[in-house]
Amino acid sequence: MSVVAESNLASSEPPNGGDKSVPPGPMPRDKGGWRVAPAPDGRGMPDEHKPTPPHRMRAFWLLLLGLLAINWLFVLISQPSTQPRVTVPFSPYFLQQLEAGKVKSISSRSGSIQGTFTEKLKYPANDSSATPTTLFATQVPSFWNSNQLTNLLIEHNVEVNAKNPNPGTSLLTELLVGFGPTLLLFAVIYFIARRAMRAGGGGLGGLGNFGRSQARRVDPQSIRVTFDDVAGIDEAKAELAEIVDFLKNPERYQKLGGRTPHGVLLFGPPGTGKTLLARAVAGEAHAAFFSIAASEFIEAIVGVGAARVRDLFAKAKEAAPAIIFIDELDAIGRSRQGSAQITGANDEREQTLDQILTEMDGFESNQAVIVLGATNRPEILDPALLRPGRFDRRVAVQPPDRTGRVKILQVHTRSIPLADDVDLGQLASSTPGMVGADLANLCNEAALLAARRGHDKVQQADFTDSLEKILLGAPRGIMLSLADRERTAYHESGHALVGMLTPGADPVRKVSIIPRGQALGVTLSTPDADRVSYSTEELDAKIKVALGGRVAEEVVYGKITTGAESDIQQLTQIARQMVGRWGMSEKLGPITVLPSDGSGPFLPGASETSPQTQWLVDQEVQRIVEEAHAAVTKLLTTHRGQLDSLSKALLMAETLDAGAAYAAAGVKMPPPPEPEPEPEPTPQAEVATPT
Numbered sequence: 001m002s003v004v005a006e007s008n009l010a011s012s013e014p015p016n017g018g019d020k021s022v023p024p025g026p027m028p029r030d031k032g033g034w035r036v037a038p039a040p041d042g043r044g045m046p047d048e049h050k051p052t053p054p055h056r057m058r059a060f061w062l063l064l065l066g067l068l069a070i071n072w073l074f075v076l077i078s079q080p081s082t083q084p085r086v087t088v089p090f091s092p093y094f095l096q097q098l099e100a101g102k103v104k105s106i107s108s109r110s111g112s113i114q115g116t117f118t119e120k121l122k123y124p125a126n127d128s129s130a131t132p133t134t135l136f137a138t139q140v141p142s143f144w145n146s147n148q149l150t151n152l153l154i155e156h157n158v159e160v161n162a163k164n165p166n167p168g169t170s171l172l173t174e175l176l177v178g179f180g181p182t183l184l185l186f187a188v189i190y191f192i193a194r195r196a197m198r199a200g201g202g203g204l205g206g207l208g209n210f211g212r213s214q215a216r217r218v219d220p221q222s223i224r225v226t227f228d229d230v231a232g233i234d235e236a237k238a239e240l241a242e243i244v245d246f247l248k249n250p251e252r253y254q255k256l257g258g259r260t261p262h263g264v265l266l267f268g269p270p271g272t273g274k275t276l277l278a279r280a281v282a283g284e285a286h287a288a289f290f291s292i293a294a295s296e297f298i299e300a301i302v303g304v305g306a307a308r309v310r311d312l313f314a315k316a317k318e319a320a321p322a323i324i325f326i327d328e329l330d331a332i333g334r335s336r337q338g339s340a341q342i343t344g345a346n347d348e349r350e351q352t353l354d355q356i357l358t359e360m361d362g363f364e365s366n367q368a369v370i371v372l373g374a375t376n377r378p379e380i381l382d383p384a385l386l387r388p389g390r391f392d393r394r395v396a397v398q399p400p401d402r403t404g405r406v407k408i409l410q411v412h413t414r415s416i417p418l419a420d421d422v423d424l425g426q427l428a429s430s431t432p433g434m435v436g437a438d439l440a441n442l443c444n445e446a447a448l449l450a451a452r453r454g455h456d457k458v459q460q461a462d463f464t465d466s467l468e469k470i471l472l473g474a475p476r477g478i479m480l481s482l483a484d485r486e487r488t489a490y491h492e493s494g495h496a497l498v499g500m501l502t503p504g505a506d507p508v509r510k511v512s513i514i515p516r517g518q519a520l521g522v523t524l525s526t527p528d529a530d531r532v533s534y535s536t537e538e539l540d541a542k543i544k545v546a547l548g549g550r551v552a553e554e555v556v557y558g559k560i561t562t563g564a565e566s567d568i569q570q571l572t573q574i575a576r577q578m579v580g581r582w583g584m585s586e587k588l589g590p591i592t593v594l595p596s597d598g599s600g601p602f603l604p605g606a607s608e609t610s611p612q613t614q615w616l617v618d619q620e621v622q623r624i625v626e627e628a629h630a631a632v633t634k635l636l637t638t639h640r641g642q643l644d645s646l647s648k649a650l651l652m653a654e655t656l657d658a659g660a661a662y663a664a665a666g667v668k669m670p671p672p673p674e675p676e677p678e679p680e681p682t683p684q685a686e687v688a689t690p691t
Contacts, residue, residue: 232404305352473517494552
């Protein structure tokens with residue numbers, strides 16, 4: 001398996017948020033000086049600065065006393081009398097006692113009889129645990145002859161009392177029974193609303209805030225992120241420095257008839273520091289910062305997103321100068337072409353987008369409010385959103401070069417004690433393609449690894465091992481058989497030897513047969529410098545290196561296995577892009593027949609290319625791969641002795657660095673690249689001010 005260390009972009013950004021509870025004045029920083037502490041939402045704030053919660057002790061004691069009173073009332077109601085009332089059958093027990101003259105009095109209500117005996121009786125008579133009592137209850141069957149029962153009662157002089165099945169109730173009781181549940185429901189709603197108001201939610205809490213903006217506001221006093229905390233993207237900082245001057249001195253440009261840009265679109269790969277840049281602009285301009293993700297506008301109820309947009313822009317205009325930062329703008333700003341529903345009605349996303357367009361058009365020239373949008377996919381945004389007058393400027397946030405990576409490492413290692421052998425320049429050279437988040441993760445992993453090893457300072461070996469863990473994966477503790485280890489050694493030796501002997505291939509940095517992640521072995525190859533484009537020869541070299549493991553198994557064993565699955569996927573993707581996107585096929589010429597995102601059409605017949613063209617693409621891809629396969633087979637067959645030597649050394653050591661791998665293969669190691677001068681510390685971005 002051939003692994004090329006080309007990582008995606010990401011940046012480590014301080015947390016968002018903040019409120020008016022944050023005390024004014026200087027805010028403490030961490031040792032690195034680039035994270036805001038405490039957090040804008042109050043986390044990490046000293047106890048003396050934390051806002052005191054609303055006073056609820058009085059309500060708590062009243063509620064407790066009410067619960068105790070209700071509990072005492074239920075105890076009184078459910079408390080049994082001095083004598084238990086026993087339920088007896090109407091026939092034959094009750095009739096027998098009646099004929100025996102042992103029934104003193106009864107009272108009835110709707111067929112239910114309660115009464116007293118002349119003496120204490122025990123029922124059942126043969127139950128030793130039954131308690132003797134004079135109180136009893138029974139139920140008259142509906143089919144019983146009431147005249148016969150009446151005669152028996154009169155004959156034995158039993159006192160008969162009747163109870164009204166529908167006794168008269170007072171007006172207060174009727175009101176409580178009729179309106180009590182409704183009043184209780186309103187009381188619960190009122191209690192919830194009061195709690196929401198005390199917590200700062202306003203009116204009806206969640207119900208009242210349903211159409212209000214969910215944006216998190218950070219006051220200017222609590223923003224401590226500046227351009228000093230942004231490294232590696234100097235071009236983007238230079239463009240945003242003018243925005244800072246617009247917010248600080250709007251009258252300087254209004255005097256000459258200029259107007260403040262309504263919006264600035266930050267676009268680039270994920271994690272390149274777009275959010276950090278937006279916070280730095282707010283920190284430099286001392287402007288209120290409203291941060292929200294575009295997906296937070298959307299709700300199930302149509303119209304809520306538009307209402308939240310109106311509320312957000314109204315708040316920003318009141319707090320001007322202000323910055324509205326909308327992250328992942330493509331969630332609502334996606335192009336509306338071809339998105340019409342069958343019914344013809346606009347959905348919630350389109351209504352929200354229309355409201356954003358309307359609000360950005362409604363900016364006055366003297367309002368110091370700027371909308372900063374961030375997206376990873378600017379090509380899918382709606383054209384109406386990108387036209388001048390809305391997003392007037394577009395700032396590309398690109399991956400940093402080696403100098404930029406050194407600056408980013410300097411930022412992320414401010415709070416990390418480094419040993420004397422740590423070379424940030426060398427570390428930046430070995431991490432092409434990495435950006436802020438990748439490098440921040442690398443520094444954090446190195447610090448954690450150094451702590452586990454008991455080091456007082458983070459050493460260069462900690463950074464190297466952490467980089468291997470990030471790029472290659474963590475080692476797995478599985479035991480391979482001798483045959484599997486030997487086959488894996490030949491497979492990885494094939495990758496490495498082809499990389500060493502093929503012109504245009506990236507130099508081999510490390511070869512290992514220690515299982516990591518999903519792979520049984522890895523071969524790490526990285527370029528000496530950052531690549532911005534690739535030639536046909538270099539892409540052919542990548543395909544040959546990917547085929548090296550598969551061909552090595554064919555040459556040595558004469559059989560193939562499933563171990564080259566990821567290699568085949570990688571080389572197929574490269575070959576298809578060479579033919580279908582980059583115009584590197586003589587038969588097709590410089591035309592594009594494949595979508596840029598790699599996804600094909602969802603509906604049959606929707607493709608923009610004919611079946612013949614697609615067949616030709618497949619034929620060209622197969623030709624490129626077959627020619628590379630033949631060349632690699634000839635190369636490894638000719639250098640079979642070097643392949644055996646490298647695999648034997650790999651079986652003994654399990655992991656070979658660049659020097660040991662080239663020595664074992666008998667190949668001269670390429671000279672190291674000339675060292676680049678160390679970058680000077682980046683000065684704070686300055687904006688010219690009128691004299």
